[in-house]
Amino acid sequence: MEENRAEWLSHLSNEIVSDAHGNLLDAYVVALEGWRRGLTLRWHVKDSEKFKEMRTWFVDKPGQLFSLTSKDRTHYFFRTRGDKVTNEAVDIGRDKEKTKQALLKKGVSVPEGKQFTEEASNEEIVDYTSHLGFPVVIKPTDGSFGRGVISNITSSGEFEHSLEYVRGNLGYQDVIVEQYIPGKEYRIYVVGDKVVGAMNRIPPNVTADGINSIKALIEIKNEERGLNPRLVSCPILVNEEVEDFIGRKGYTLDTIPEKGLHVALSEKTNISIGGDPIDALDELPEYVKEASVKALHAVPGLEHGAVDLIVHQDNSNVYIIELNPTAQLGGLLYPIQGKSRDIPKAIIDYYFPETKGINTAEVNTFFDFHDVLDPLQSRDAFVTTVTPCPQEKLFTKKYIVSGDVLDIGYHRGLRKQAFERFLHGYIMTLEEGDIEVVVGGTDPEMVDDFKNGFWEDEERGQVIEIQVEDYYEPIKVGFEIKTDLKTQIEDLKMYKQELEATERELKKAELKRRKYYSSLSWKATMPIRLVGSITKKFKN
Structure with missing residues (x-):
């Protein structure tokens, strides 16, 4: 997999979004854009304030619901979707048949097909398909992430097998059957009347090196996907479906394909099941963009x-497959080829147009996602x-401090001095016994003056040397005392040992309890305890 990292947005680097994966990534990048523009950012729990009225799902854990407030108004967001999108629009977008009818009503081209409810028999569906003509696609009415979608079915026998699999094995009784459209598939993101991002999604695949088996190639590619903020949560899964697909091509997982051969693992293009996102905005013809905008506003x-x-x-005709009001942005932000498209910027421009002039690409700060969500997860706040x-x-400096400077009290003192100077940054212990201290603030004199603070606490820290460097990396608001990797590993081992010791004591206590209840003395005193309990009841 060839990642084109140089084209990713510098203000949404891997380091900045490292705490947010999956749906949390989508919420974080939109919230971060608004926060960097000076809007007040708040994170909410389920059913807080306006979220009682908005369509949301799977929000028992915090991190997907937030609000942004300017001087004039507040807007609420669920992941990437803001409150300008109505509940009625969400309901239509989540129902494939309702979406299709809305598109047809506005003259938008869609694949010919029909929805069948659970009352429809398999024979009825097979009969319709034979009149529709092959190839066809079968998919659940309410499916997502490509689950239950089988495309390019070319015969009645194959269709009957697929139908039984979707309805019987997977349990999707309500299905849609429609004609298969051969061609290039795109996901296009539209804000208002403008296309702001587009990608071509390639089905899961590997490229042979002539040495490794298909299974090993998948493992190698998944390691590479782990370096991508979006794809890290979307590995290629090795399952029965993949084995069946490559089996039809004459391969097994142990096959070592010829070097340079491109091996497809599925026909589904979903990023969530291992598809590759390729930026396609610059290649997109104008008529395709116009069709996308028309489809959205249908x-x-x-x-x-x-x-x-x-x-x-x-024939280059455009066929609309689906509309997604709550779409993920990761593939558009972190493609493996091409340019990253700043969808969060377009969304905040649309909701807060008065902030358009603020260039957040030059804002080098971000916030700790876990720290922000912690009060919500512990239920200390709503x-x-x-x-x-x-x-x-922001002016920033990095200091490397040598000497006897590892006392945690000394580090806390430095953090206090940073707060007093309105500085952000962190302290981190290095393997050599030195400490790395990064500070940043809007007053360059305060940043430079922080150097004097290293010498002030001689009781808890004796400084021998201070090296000063310029620092250009993003900086997190607040001031964090980080532990080095070695200390973290030692702490983890200690906690693990304590847990194991506790579990051993619990097992011993349980054995004692069982021995006691099975002992002769316990059994012999049973009548006495019984009489005692009856007497107590009468007294009460």
Whole structure:
């Protein structure tokens, strides 16, 4: 997999988003954009404030619900979807048949097909398919992430087998059967009347090196995907479906393909099951963009979202497959080829147009996602407000301090001095016994003056030498005392040993309890205890 990291957005680097994966990534990048523009950012628990009225799902754990407030108004967001998108639009977008009817009503081309409820028999569906003509696609009415979707079915026998698999094995009784459209598939993100991102999603695949088996190649590629903030949570899964697919091509997982051979592992293009995102905005013809905007606005109240479509390989006609009001952005932000597209910027521009002039690409700060969510996870609060983002230019320095400087009290003292100077940054212990201290603030004099603080606590830290370097990396708001990797490992071992010791004591106590209850003395005194309990009841 060839990752084109140089094209990723520098203000959304891997380091900045490292605490947010999956759906948390989508919420974090949109919230971060608004926060960096000076908007007040708050994170919410389920059913807090306006979220009682908004369509949301799987939000028992915090991290997907947030609000942004300017001087004039507040907007609420679930992942990437803001409150300008109506509940009615969400309901239509989540139902494939309702989406199809809305598109047809506005003259938007969709693949010909029909929805069948659980009342429909398999024979009825097979009969319809024979009249529709092959190839076809079968998919659940309410499926997602490509689950239950089988495409390019070319015969009645293959269709009957697929139908039984989807309805019987997977349990999706409500299904849609529609014509298969050969061509290039795109996911396009539209905000208002503008296409702001597009990607071509390639089905899961590996490229042979002539040495490794298909299974080993998948493992190697998954390691590479782990370096991508979006793909780290979307490994290629080795399952029965993959084995069946490559089996039809004459391969097994142990096959060592010829060097340079491109081996497809599925026909599904979903990123979540191992597909590859390729940036495609610059290659997208204008008529395809226009079709995307028209499709989005075919659903009233769908102000922004993703449009999935196929451009027919023979006649270049555009067919809309799905609309997604709550689409993930990771593939557009972190493609493996091409440019990253700043969708969060477009979304915040749409909700807070008065902030358009603020260039957050030059803002070098971010916030600790875990620290912000901790009060919500512990149920100590229903809403948390993030410390405001510094709006002026940030001056930063890195200090390497040598000497007897490892006392935790000394580190806490330095943190106190940073707070007193309104500085952000961290302290980290290095393997050599030195400490690395990074500080940043809007006042360059305070940043430079911090150096004097290293010498002030001689009781807990004796400084021998201080090296000063310029620092250009992103800086987290607040001040963190980090432990070195060695200390973390030692602490982890200690906690593990304590846990194991506790478990051993619990087992011993349980054995004693069992021996006691099975002992002769316990059994012999049973009548006495019984009489005692009856007497106690009468007294009460």
